[in-house]
Amino acid sequence: MTTRPKIAIIGGGPGGLMLARLLLLRGLEPTVFERDRHAGDRPQGGSLDLHAETGQQAIARAGLEAEFRAVARPEDQGDRLYDQNGTLLFDRDGAGDNRPEVDRTALRQILLGSLAPMTLRWASKVDAVTPIEAGGFDVVVDGISERFDIVIGADGAWSRVRALLSDARPLYEGVTLVEFGFAAERHPDVDGLVGSGKMFAVGDNRVLIAQRNGHRHIRGYAGLRLPEAEARGWMSLGDDRIRAMLRDRFAGWAPSLVHLIDSGELIAVRPLYALPIDHSWQSRVGLTLLGDAAHLMSPFGGEGVNLALADAVDLADALTSGDGWGAVAAYEAAMMRRARPAAEGAAEGLAGAISAAGVAAVLDQYRQRVEA
Structure with missing residues (x-):
């Protein structure tokens, strides 16, 4: 690769923006393409x-x-656990975590405020990334191509860049x-x-979650097991119909808990997808991935x-080491090793939180974390 390669980062989420910031600090001038x-x-x-x-560490x-x-x-690091009858089983404020x-x-x-002007291009949904025979890649946005030496896929679950490295697709x-x-x-x-x-x-194959956000806002989630086709069908339904189906699925739960379904502003229906836990690819000069594009997993591992x-x-x-693409290949191998136990933990967390075993196993996990 050249001394100052022309670098495209596809996706303006936390990972892509952090990479852009770090490269700017080292004298490179990446371009971030963001669809928003x-x-x-x-x-x-x-x-x-x-x-x-x-x-x-990355922030530092x-x-x-x-x-x-x-x-x-x-101050918002605490945990509470209830059973489906509304009985509080575990309460920890998280102070000192x-x-x-x-x-x-x-x-x-x-991260956006830390970037140099013109680093990020808004409203730039990438239509294609095409290899060039002489080396490098064309990034195509709205029919206009621009050549880059290096393309980094930070474009999330349904990454276009990943398709050039791997046949893997997220599984429901x-x-x-x-x-x-x-x-x-x-x-x-x-x-x-x-x-x-x-x-x-937590109850039988169902969960209700609520979490503090900033500005006195709370996010809530109703989680349940659904066939994929049914879940995707829910995404096109109106709010009243979704709430009615949730009330049916959570029938018998404490009114204080079902109130989450009845009273909140319905934001979205989100089927959960993950890449295979052992996802990997053969390193290819000029092309790599980070974040969910490389190792998508459920949010139940944090x-x-x-x-x-x-x-x-x-x-x-790796990109600024001076050691050529071998340093990036080493990054990919290390990233895969780091991601695998996290992906296993996320899959186990999801399976434990939403299972026929109900709340007992989850309570054991909470207690084990305190004792560790």
Whole structure:
């Protein structure tokens, strides 16, 4: 690769933006292609907890610790667990934990504000990435091609870039989440239910979740097992119909819990997908992946954004090491080794939280974490 390669990063999520920031700090000028028209174009998701050895380390390497501390919420690290009758089985405030929460939107804003002008191109949905015989790749947006030496797929679950490296596609995990939003001041009952972080209410193959976000906002989720075709059908239904079906599925649960379904603003229906746990590819000069494009997993492990940020750190090191593409191939191998146990844990977390065993196994996991 040349001394100053022309680099395209496809996708403006946390991983892609972190990589862009780190490369800019090292004198490179990457271009980030983002399909959104602007930062507020669509909801960015709920709260994230950044881990010391991955997410927080990336923030430090990017020189953004002060900005992160200004929006992080260390007070929101608690856990509560209820059974389906509304009985509180576990309550821990999380004080002293080193996994501060931050809204995904706030994290994205920090990263966007750290980039040089013209680094990110809004409203740039990539139609194709095409190899060039002489080397490099054409990135095609709205029929216009631009040549790059290196293309990095940070384009999430349904990555276009991944198709040039791997035949793998995300597989439905059998579980769908219906997402709700609550303003805490308008929903004091939900506010009281959540405690100082997040709550789970677990029953037979069903779960209700609520988590504190910034600005006195709470995100809620109703999770259940559905066939994939049915889950995708739910995505086209109106709010009233979805709520009615959820009330039927959660019949017999405590009214204080079912209230989450009845009172929240319905945001989205989200079938959960994951790449195979052992996903890998043969390294190809000029093309690589990070984050969900490389190792999509369920959110029940809490590792997704942390892995994406760690990927960005390691890939920036590889691209600026002076050791050629071999350094990137080494990054890919190390990333796959790191992602595998996280993906296994996410699959186990999902299977345990939404299972016929109900709440007992989940309570054991909570207690084991405290004792560890």
